[in-house]
Amino acid sequence: MDLIRHLRFFVTVAEEGHFGRAAATLNMTQPPLSQGLRRLEQHIGTDLVHRTRQGAVLTAAGTALLPRARLLVDDSERFLAEAERISEARGVVRWGATATLPDRTLTACAAALRTEPDVTVSTEVSSTVDLVAAVRSGMCDLAVVEHPALLDGVEAGPVTKVPRWVIVPAAHRSARAERPRFPMLSDLSFAALPRTGNPASFDSTQDILRERGLDIDATTVPDDRTALAAVAAGMHFGISTAPPRSVPGVAWLTLAPDAIALRVRVVWRPGAEVDRHVAAIDRVLFRERVK
Template identity: 90%
Template sequence: MDLIRHLRFFVTVAEEGHFGRAAATLNMTQPPLSQGLRRLEQHIGTDLVHRTQRGAVLTTAGAALLPRARLLVDDSERFLTEAERVSEARGVVRWGATAALPDRMLTACAAALRTGPDVTVSTEVAATVDLVAAVRSGMCDLATVEHPALLDGVEAGPVTKVPRWVVVPAGHRSARAERPRFPMLSDLSFATPPRAGNPAAFDATQDILRERGLDVGATTVADDRTALAAVAAGLHFGISTAPPGSVPGVAWLTLAPDAIALRVRIVWRPGVDVDRHITAIDRVLFRERVR
């Protein structure tokens, strides 16, 4: 559990006296705020807020714990401000990238962020859910994540589409077809990273396949590389940014290219000056976008 984040939920609800106003203050919707506060209450084993028709009222325990919670939230903000100052003085750029981002873009972004000989670039490759949490907590200055995604507590830039292809075993019937179609893949399982890494993007991809007549089971793989290995083994298909012809045992199909394109965007924490880093990554994404 991200304790500071959930304490911030509690403090904001207590100060606003209303879940709707608290959600607006935190720049998020009400359901995840309410769910987050409930998780905090379950974690500490006591109710903090009475939920009433008129708003939120502190319990006895909530009133007793609010001053300490407020101190922890305030201290965390001061810590992050100081950490950012130290990182800037040392010339450290901490950024993250979704594991779905192709290697050529990952390395190009890292190179673009190193704007001088004294600048150190620290790169974290992770699932979108984890990257958003890292940016929100201040562990990353900014990150390139998949779209769609739940982005409460962070700012986000425009969406860029990166080309992807449907990949199938080289000997599969769809690879030999003059006009391949999604239903031809019904005898294969879909090799894809776990839903927990970004539920919104996972569900959107499943919807795309179903809309085109393909409803098959999913096999969880760690990343794009292991998906390609699963495809080459003969029992799976996948969706990959790997360019055609780059992997033995795999055939590439151009199916609904716009719909299956990888959608990415840059996210950062509100109030943090990362404009020059955003510009550097934007240039890389612009070169690679679907035209």
């Protein structure tokens, strides 16, 4: 039997809690899914799921075996991704960048990686946590991620600081102040990207704000564009790599530029032959650094 395929049936049924929804997720009909799970149960000699009118409920054995099944399914997907990467490695550079990287730096890095006419550059923009996982698994050759971050299983280059600004509502008192200070923002909520994207960097930013007299909770926004909209609406402030420009309802402040600068670095898998690609991106980051 195709063990991985049938384990994927089990994992999907467990996650959906319903055979019909699991079948839809797997793009198949319910009868072959149910039959496949039954064959898996017969193969291992124990029931994994109780079939009820309300849906699917894990047995004690199913609960115990689900984490291992997930690992096997995930590892098989990583194996296929790595095999595809190796088979197409010549002429293809797969790289990633944190979503906090400014557009101008993102595009400059992508252009720098296309060193030869026949080289194809594939770019992924995501959170630091997801990018480190992608590099570690081989789905990305290298990536620009935030610092600090948990970098287990990858190698990392030097840290570079990219300029950031505090953005506030244009009508806010800090935008009119001759010498604005962080405590002036105490009546606003901090619009920040989710902590799950990189807990270490998120917590570091919160510490920087507290050190400067601003101890407030963050309001989660999915991306910089949403943060700009939240600021323009008048109830939030943010920290952005977007340089000062004319945006209705938004003003840019230069506050503690060195402290709030975005710290980034290049990461890659140990043993990966990416030296020239790392060097190309490092040159771009060096040009963009805080002077």
